[in-house]
Amino acid sequence: MKISLKSSIYQDGNSSWIPPSTFARRTNLFTFSNNLHFDLPKTTEMFEIRHRTTHSAKLKRRVPIKQTDFQLSKFYFYLLKTLFDLLRFFGFAPFYADTTLGKISYSSGLCYGRCIHNWLWMTTYAVIVLPTHAVQLHLASDDIQSFRSNKFIIYLVLGILFCCTVTLVMGTVILNPSVICQLINSLLKYVESFPVKYVSTIDPVHERLKMRLFETLILITVGSMAFVISFVFIHCFLHPTAPAYPTFNVSKEYLSLPIYLFSCTWLSLSEFASVLMIMAILMFAELYFLYVFPVLRNEMKLGKAESRYKTNGILREPHHLVVNWRAQEILLKIFNVEIGLIIVPIQGIVTAIVLFCSLSLVFQWHLFRFNTKILLTGAAIWITTGWSIILFMAGQQYQVSIHTLESWKSGRWNGKLNRDYMLKFKRSCRPLGLGDGKRYEITPLKVLEFANSLSKNMFRAFIAYAEVFGV
Numbered sequence: 351m352k353i354s355l356k357s358s359i360y361q362d363g364n365s366s367w368i369p370p371s372t373f374a375r376r377t378n379l380f381t382f383s384n385n386l387h388f389d390l391p392k393t394t395e396m397f398e399i400r401h402r403t404t405h406s407a408k409l410k411r412r413v414p415i416k417q418t419d420f421q422l423s424k425f426y427f428y429l430l431k432t433l434f435d436l437l438r439f440f441g442f443a444p445f446y447a448d449t450t451l452g453k454i455s456y457s458s459g460l461c462y463g464r465c466i467h468n469w470l471w472m473t474t475y476a477v478i479v480l481p482t483h484a485v486q487l488h489l490a491s492d493d494i495q496s497f498r499s500n501k502f503i504i505y506l507v508l509g510i511l512f513c514c515t516v517t518l519v520m521g522t523v524i525l526n527p528s529v530i531c532q533l534i535n536s537l538l539k540y541v542e543s544f545p546v547k548y549v550s551t552i553d554p555v556h557e558r559l560k561m562r563l564f565e566t567l568i569l570i571t572v573g574s575m576a577f578v579i580s581f582v583f584i585h586c587f588l589h590p591t592a593p594a595y596p597t598f599n600v601s602k603e604y605l606s607l608p609i610y611l612f613s614c615t616w617l618s619l620s621e622f623a624s625v626l627m628i629m630a631i632l633m634f635a636e637l638y639f640l641y642v643f644p645v646l647r648n649e650m651k652l653g654k655a656e657s658r659y660k661t662n663g664i665l666r667e668p669h670h671l672v673v674n675w676r677a678q679e680i681l682l683k684i685f686n687v688e689i690g691l692i693i694v695p696i697q698g699i700v701t702a703i704v705l706f707c708s709l710s711l712v713f714q715w716h717l718f719r720f721n722t723k724i725l726l727t728g729a730a731i732w733i734t735t736g737w738s739i740i741l742f743m744a745g746q747q748y749q750v751s752i753h754t755l756e757s758w759k760s761g762r763w764n765g766k767l768n769r770d771y772m773l774k775f776k777r778s779c780r781p782l783g784l785g786d787g788k789r790y791e792i793t794p795l796k797v798l799e800f801a802n803s804l805s806k807n808m809f810r811a812f813i814a815y816a817e818v819f820g821v
Contacts, residue, residue, distance in 0.1 A: 484510070548662060553660075575626070671772070703733055
């Protein structure tokens with residue numbers, strides 16, 4: 351993997367350009383190993399019990415910190431380890447928590463082969479099987495009215511879009527296991543190593559509220575995914591011959607009990623593993639925007655009163671600013687080059703799901719039962735809100751990084767040499783934005799562009815539907 355990114359290290363008043371790998375080895379935030387993993391400290395503490403001291407609430411508002419004050423909760427690591435174990439068991443991801451080395455690793459051989467097999471089967475199911483069911487359903491209908499009134503077409507279209515999303519995400523994860531481990535290990539290490547190195551005092555009340563907010567978001571994510579899993583389980587076993595399932599168009603005479611149980615169980619477990627994979631991605635996104643993004647927004651921006659910083663002044667010295675900026679820049683560069691390619695396709699799928707749910711609710715409201723109405727309404731609202739939040743947060747990071755770079759012009763540097771070095775370093779920096787590493791980059795206006803395109807396409811879809819069906 352090649353990363354076309356320049357980086358610099360400030361030492362003894364001299365600046366020199368070095369490759370990213372050499373830069374990373376000189377920093378204490380990340381450590382490269384030979385297999386491109388970010389090595390965490392070789393300890394089992396990472397996946398053991400982690401909690402704050404019980405007497406911290408009785409201390410003053412701002413107290414000296416301990417190393418355990420910024421460790422993530424036991425609940426997060428237990429849930430993360432459980433997710434990886436389940437995904438590895440079902441053959442949807444080859445990752446596991448290595449408690450001996452204290453990092454996330456991936457398996458090769460048979461486990462990796464199972465993941466490739468499941469990904470190819472999921473791709474075949476989304477690209478060939480489900481579209482074939484749609485064609486059969488259309489040809490089997492006597493007239494267009496019966497085709498419109500068939501409620502199972504709703505689940506078929508949603509199944510196709512969901513399987514396409516899972517195929518994209520699963521392919522990206524399975525085909526780049528070393529990169530995924532690299533990103534996960536570096537993120538976990540940065541979250542726990544940065545405060546220990548730079549934060550000198552702590553606000554216990556603020557930290558408890560932040561931890562509660564983080565765990566609340568995790569619980570909301572788990573609850574939403576549990577609802578989706580429960581709905582798929584119940585619907586699959588109640589309607590095994592629906593168009594979205596493998597046993598579609600199979601006569602009840604041939605649908606024996608073993609075939610029925612095997613088909614429903616296989617599909618339910620596949621959906622369960624797919625939802626677990628999406629939940630793991632959301633957990634890491636929440637971790638990044640709650641723990642890494644505030645460093646850029648609140649601590650690396652110059653021009654504020656020193657009392658407003660939570661970190662000590664050493665972070666705002668030239669060498670440490672360079673190290674921390676390059677650490678986040680390299681992390682996002684790897685993400686954009688290797689994983690960011692699926693952002694645009696996923697946004698297209700999100701738009702298609704919202705348009706389909708809106709069309710169905712507007713024109714076929716009287717044909718649906720209460721549970722179908724709840725499903726379509728919840729899917730449209732939840733997916734639109736979730737994707738808008740992701741675009742908004744990514745756009746805020748892009749804008750805050752620009753403001754942070756601009757603030758370095760007015761920094762009170764110790765001497766002309768430091769000032770000239772920081773100005774030179776600033777010219778080599780780009781805003782920290784998510785994208786595909788080439789043309790597409792999420793800016794603050796992307797969320798407005800998404801809302802604008804969604805409203806325009808919805809209006810056009812309404813007009814086209816009315817013209818075709820004469821509504």
